[in-house]
Amino acid sequence: MKAYDLIVIGGGLVGGAIAWGAARQGASVALLDEGDVAYRAARGNFGLVWVQSKGAGMPPYAHWSRRSSEVWPQLAAALLQATELDVALRQPGGLHFCLNDAELEARAEMIQRMHNESGGSGTRMVGRAEMKAMVPAIGDGVVGASYCPIDGHANPLKLLRALHAALLKLGGAYLPGRTVDAIAGGEGGGFTLQAGAERFACAKLVIAAGLGSRKLAPMVGLDMPVTPLRGQIIVTERMRPFLDYATHVVRQTDEGSVLLGDSQEDVGFDNGTTVPVMQDIAARNLVMFPGLKDANIVRVWGALRVMTPDGYPIYEQSRTHPGAFAATCHSGVTLAGAHALELAPAILAGALPSGFDVFSSRRFHVQAA
Amino acid sequence: MFRRLEDARADISFSFEGREVTARPGDSVAAALLAAGLRSFRATPVSGAPRAPWCMMGACFDCLVEIDGVASRQACMTQVAPGMRVRRQRGAKALESDPAAETAA
Ligand SMILES: Cc1cc2nc3c(=O)[nH]c(=O)nc-3n(C[C@H](O)[C@H](O)[C@H](O)COP(=O)(O)OP(=O)(O)OC[C@H]3O[C@@H](n4cnc5c(N)ncnc54)[C@H](O)[C@@H]3O)c2cc1C
Numbered sequence: 012m013k014a015y016d017l018i019v020i021g022g023g024l025v026g027g028a029i030a031w032g033a034a035r036q037g038a039s040v041a042l043l044d045e046g047d048v049a050y051r052a053a054r055g056n057f058g059l060v061w062v063q064s065k066g067a068g069m070p071p072y073a074h075w076s077r078r079s080s081e082v083w084p085q086l087a088a089a090l091l092q093a094t095e096l097d098v099a100l101r102q103p104g105g106l107h108f109c110l111n112d113a114e115l116e117a118r119a120e121m122i123q124r125m126h127n128e129s130g131g132s133g134t135r136m137v138g139r140a141e142m143k144a145m146v147p148a149i150g151d152g153v154v155g156a157s158y159c160p161i162d163g164h165a166n167p168l169k170l171l172r173a174l175h176a177a178l179l180k181l182g183g184a185y186l187p188g189r190t191v192d193a194i195a196g197g198e199g200g201g202f203t204l205q206a207g208a209e210r211f212a213c214a215k216l217v218i219a220a221g222l223g224s225r226k227l228a229p230m231v232g233l234d235m236p237v238t239p240l241r242g243q244i245i246v247t248e249r250m251r252p253f254l255d256y257a258t259h260v261v262r263q264t265d266e267g268s269v270l271l272g273d274s275q276e277d278v279g280f281d282n283g284t285t286v287p288v289m290q291d292i293a294a295r296n297l298v299m300f301p302g303l304k305d306a307n308i309v310r311v312w313g314a315l316r317v318m319t320p321d322g323y324p325i326y327e328q329s330r331t332h333p334g335a336f337a338a339t340c341h342s343g344v345t346l347a348g349a350h351a352l353e354l355a356p357a358i359l360a361g362a363l364p365s366g367f368d369v370f371s372s373r374r375f376h377v378q379a380a
Numbered sequence: 381m382f383r384r385l386e387d388a389r390a391d392i393s394f395s396f397e398g399r400e401v402t403a404r405p406g407d408s409v410a411a412a413l414l415a416a417g418l419r420s421f422r423a424t425p426v427s428g429a430p431r432a433p434w435c436m437m438g439a440c441f442d443c444l445v446e447i448d449g450v451a452s453r454q455a456c457m458t459q460v461a462p463g464m465r466v467r468r469q470r471g472a473k474a475l476e477s478d479p480a481a482e483t484a485a
Pocket residue numbers: 020021022023024025026027043044045046049050051052053054055056057058059060061189190191192219220221222223224227241242243244313314315316317339340341342343344345346
């Protein structure tokens with residue numbers, strides 16, 4: 012049976028970032044991943060490194076997201092150096108568009124509230140004229156926007172590939188087709204994992220299996236009550252550059268393709284696509300960018316977000332099985348920088364970063380006192 | 381490069397980059413242009429490399445041209461009509477309202 016310092020279960024963006032981050036510290040690491048039957052948010056997401064609205068109501072999450080945006084350039088540079096893969100990080104700032112005065116007012120209030128709770132991220136409201144100067148192609152139906160200077164975007168598929176490739180370069184193991192069925196041990200003597208007929212041993216363990224985490228967590232005294240929330244995405248043919256900024260609904264990639272979509276549907280484990288939702292996404296986006304009218308659609312897909320009950324991340328070390336950690340969030344692209352460069356070293360050292368108690372799943376178990 | 385199997389009359393006239401081209405009724409734009417000896421239909425968005433039709437059945441999108449002012453149309457899926465104005469697709473399509481694109485055109 013092969014033994015490792017650390018095994019990460021789940022080769023998505025959360026697991027991939029932690030595994031590589033730990034291998035960089037010199038640990039022997041294996042990343043166990045399910046096969047193509049898995050629901051994998053890491054392969055169907057929008058690619059935003061998005062800070063402006065993250066952590067409303069939970070300042071530590073707002074700070075953690077900002078921190079990640081801050082260290083993301085280091086992540087991109089390190090991956091480029093290790094793998095020659097450019098993950099196309101761009102951080103020109105991000106715009107959240109408002110379609111009427113009520114939306115504008117609600118947005119301004121939310122930004123102000125976050126500022127009061129969590130301090131400034133530099134986010135401010137921009138009126139119609141300033142917004143039009145920033146994005147000349149914007150439609151007449153958009154009345155204004157909130158602008159956050161530290162928002163950005165990256166190519167999430169290249170990110171995933173680069174994390175796996177960089178892990179291999181450091182001598183780590185990426186082992187796909189290994190669905191972990193059982194975990195034993197953890198009473199100070201490390202863990203044994205069963206994946207089909209194979210067994211693996213490790214001193215420390217991270218469960219970052221996305222929607223698969225729910226089943227695995229109780230095996231080591233953790234709780235990860237995640238549920239799916241579907242998003243559908245439309246991709247157009249490549250267009251000449253017209254949008255450098257990140258936005259919550261439209262993103263133009265470095266190669267010119269345009270991604271559209273911000274749908275949220277609670278439909279269980281169904282990652283299909285539906286015409287009414289696609290029509291809705293297209294109609295909304297035509298208000299924002301009327302010039303997309305003749306753009307050819309070349310791909311559409313649905314993917315399942317990994318949602319906790321309150322939408323905030325779960326990071327926790329098991330009390331009954333020390334050395335076993337839970338890590339899940341619904342913004343694995345945004346948080347990849349912090350996961351790789353700050354969370355992974357902390358886990359290897361045996362404790363979560365200070366102040367992380369708030370991310371424990373105990374918040375879902377408040378007893379009626 | 382390509383030669384027609386039979387010599388039926390080519391009596392439809394359309395234009396490619398302003399030059400007159402003749403086609404036979406039922407020809408796709410791609411077939412007519414290949415028969416007329418054209419080799420480069422478009423320049424790719426990323427590297428600008430020249431491309432020509434490949435699958436001739438709507439799957440590969442390598443045959444994109446601009447037809448009557450509409451960019452990124454599949455030449456292999458569009459039947460020639462008299463008077464059609466066809467141009468090369470140069471790089472990516474511009475947003476409909478893109479002022480920069482209008483001056484470039
Ligand atoms: C439509 C959509 C849009 C999104 N947009 C953004 C965005 O713009 N910005 C952003 O930051 N985030 C975005 N996200 C979220 C982001 O994609 C996820 O946070 C990210 O993929 C990380 O998820 P994960 O690693 O937890 O899970 P996943 O990517 O789902 O990976 C989990 C992995 O665990 C494996 N697994 C499951 N069970 C087992 C098991 N028993 N044994 C072994 N392996 C197992 C699976 O094979 C899978 O590979 C979006 C998500 C969706 C769906």
